[in-house]
Amino acid sequence: MRIASLLVLAACGTELPPPPDVSGYPELPSDPQRAGDPAKGYDYLVNGGYITCGIPRSAYDQVVGPADPGISGRTGANASLPYDFSAAMSKEGVPVVSANCLTCHAGSINGQLVVGLGAADRNFTSDQMASYVDAAGSIITDPTEKAEWQRFDDRIHAIAPYTKTLTIGVNSADSLTAALMAHRDPATLAWLDQPRLDAPMIVAPVDVPPWWRMQKKHVMFYTAAGRGDHARIEMAASLLCTDSVDEARAIDAAFVDVRAWIETLQAPKWPFAIDQALAARGKPVFEKTCSRCHGTYGDSPTYPNLLIPVDVVATDPLLATGTAEFSPDFVQWFAQSFWGETSHLDPQPGYVAPPLDGIWATAPFFHNGSVPTLEGVLDSSKRPTYWVRTSYDSTDFDPVAVGWNFTAITHGQAMEPTQTARVKIYDTTLDGYHNTGHPFGDALSSDDRRAVIEYLKSL
Ligand code: HEC
Ligand code: HEC
Numbered sequence: 001m002r003i004a005s006l007l008v009l010a011a012c013g014t015e016l017p018p019p020p021d022v023s024g025y026p027e028l029p030s031d032p033q034r035a036g037d038p039a040k041g042y043d044y045l046v047n048g049g050y051i052t053c054g055i056p057r058s059a060y061d062q063v064v065g066p067a068d069p070g071i072s073g074r075t076g077a078n079a080s081l082p083y084d085f086s087a088a089m090s091k092e093g094v095p096v097v098s099a100n101c102l103t104c105h106a107g108s109i110n111g112q113l114v115v116g117l118g119a120a121d122r123n124f125t126s127d128q129m130a131s132y133v134d135a136a137g138s139i140i141t142d143p144t145e146k147a148e149w150q151r152f153d154d155r156i157h158a159i160a161p162y163t164k165t166l167t168i169g170v171n172s173a174d175s176l177t178a179a180l181m182a183h184r185d186p187a188t189l190a191w192l193d194q195p196r197l198d199a200p201m202i203v204a205p206v207d208v209p210p211w212w213r214m215q216k217k218h219v220m221f222y223t224a225a226g227r228g229d230h231a232r233i234e235m236a237a238s239l240l241c242t243d244s245v246d247e248a249r250a251i252d253a254a255f256v257d258v259r260a261w262i263e264t265l266q267a268p269k270w271p272f273a274i275d276q277a278l279a280a281r282g283k284p285v286f287e288k289t290c291s292r293c294h295g296t297y298g299d300s301p302t303y304p305n306l307l308i309p310v311d312v313v314a315t316d317p318l319l320a321t322g323t324a325e326f327s328p329d330f331v332q333w334f335a336q337s338f339w340g341e342t343s344h345l346d347p348q349p350g351y352v353a354p355p356l357d358g359i360w361a362t363a364p365f366f367h368n369g370s371v372p373t374l375e376g377v378l379d380s381s382k383r384p385t386y387w388v389r390t391s392y393d394s395t396d397f398d399p400v401a402v403g404w405n406f407t408a409i410t411h412g413q414a415m416e417p418t419q420t421a422r423v424k425i426y427d428t429t430l431d432g433y434h435n436t437g438h439p440f441g442d443a444l445s446s447d448d449r450r451a452v453i454e455y456l457k458s459l
Contacts, residue, residue, distance in 0.1 A: 030218040041261030049088030053241035054098030056145040094148040108394035118208025121392040125423040170205035174324040180239040186337035204319040207369030212265040216303040222367040228343030231259035267358020282455030293353035309350040314437030363403035370435035373403030378441030384408035
């Protein structure tokens with residue numbers, strides 16, 4: 001209804017269409033959070049042993065060897081590990097190495113690694129991780145280390161079938177979490193070799209959101225599912241290894257500080273020149289057309305914390321139908337578990353209109369990463385049906401359309417014979433991968449659209 005009236009107005013002339021009426025959508029509620037120490041939080045994030053299973057360190061060192069972490073503040077056993085791996089001590093006293101939050105929550109833009117930016121180049125299309133862990137196993141001889149490796153290898157193989165995406169860059173964390181919940185008793189958190197729930201096979205592809213949004217957002221996740229205590233929800237990545245409530249409680253205590261650090265994060269600044277006159281022209285257009293949903297920016301910013309129903313925003317509906325960890329059995333598991341003490345999942349049939357701070361750095365766009373540039377977000381006729389990133393180098397960036405350089409191709413994944421080439425194609429005809437909706441920029445003139453893009457660079 002609202003979209004239809006927008007389009008009718010667009011056809012009538014150059015007057016700006018009225019912004020969609022959002023008065024019917026209530027502000028998402030803000031829940032109290034525990035206070036923490038941000039400096040301690042960063043230290044725990046990059047040095048803490050919150051993933052307590054993994055590849056024994058001795059085998060890791062033989063297979064991979066030392067590396068420059070690429071981020072500041074790494075100490076002790078972490079000083080020679082890349083930023084996306086952390087050292088920990090297993091319950092049996094074996095030093096282990098495992099992937100950490102930054103595997104998904106650190107990304108590069110214009111050649112700079114930014115902690116908190118979603119990684120837009122990770123490959124979840126194959127069982128790479130499982131074969132990597134298998135390879136490490138073949139060189140372990142010590143029986144205690146072998147047992148520790150086996151524990152990790154079993155878990156990686158249990159979840160591998162549920163976490164495959166169809167294209168490089170999108171993330172399967174929501175399905176990964178569901179697969180881990182399926183393999184745990186909610187009351188004791190004990191690992192179950194046989195899953196007690198059917199882990200969903202449909203993987204909703206998700207573009208990892210940047211952490212700096214949490215300063216403004218009342219709720220976590222695209223579908224507003226993350227409610228209550230955020231620190232508790234954030235430590236859910238420990239589900240891979242944490243086998244008891246006592247162990248979980250100790251990690252939770254440190255995550256109070258991690259959450260506090262995440263909420264201090266600022267978006268990175270646009271690194272190139274901005275046409276200030278053009279951006280100044282874009283500001284009132286943005287405020288008239290976009291602010292009701294996305295807020296205002298500058299000295300006294302506002303952010304309305306709105307959830308827009310999926311039939312209104314009309315982007316891909318799969319995630320908003322409540323898939324993976326957001327389907328009813330898993331929402332219930334969460335409520336009955338250690339997590340349910342202070343937090344809960346309440347997924348909605350819609351998407352949060354996100355704060356747009358640092359939006360320039362976060363391509364591709366929408367919750368499923370289906371649109372490679374801001375130009376495409378604002379003009380749906382410019383969205384490619386099938387596209388391939390020109391490279392995964394973060395300097396291969398288009399500062400005019402604002403997003404990744406891409407090649408639009410004429411066929412989808414089904415027509416591509418090799419798996420290697422297939423997974424490079426973002427095919428928007430696949431379920432979960434559609435690039436429809438969000439028509440709110442379509443009615444603008446091309447001059448106004450250019451001005452809004454220039455303004456967005458300044459946020
Ligand atoms: C395997 C990839 C992966 C790992 C590892 C991971 N995350 Fe995430 N994270 C995601 C994805 C994907 C989302 C968005 C999910 C959604 O909204 O449906 C997300 C969402 C979040 C959000 C909410 C952001 C928002 O705007 O709502 C926070 C905060 C967060 N993660 C923190 C963490 C922390 C802290 C860790 C480590 C303990 C971690 N994540 C580990 C992939 C990951
Ligand atoms: C009726 C509310 C509404 C209006 C008006 C609106 N948006 Fe959005 N916008 C949304 C929602 C909801 C999303 C999330 C959609 C999704 O992820 O599937 C979104 C997503 C976006 C994104 C992508 C964010 C990301 O994480 O990739 C950008 C950029 C954006 N909007 C810019 C704009 C601009 C610029 C305007 C004005 C021309 C505008 N929006 C108008 C609701 C709105």
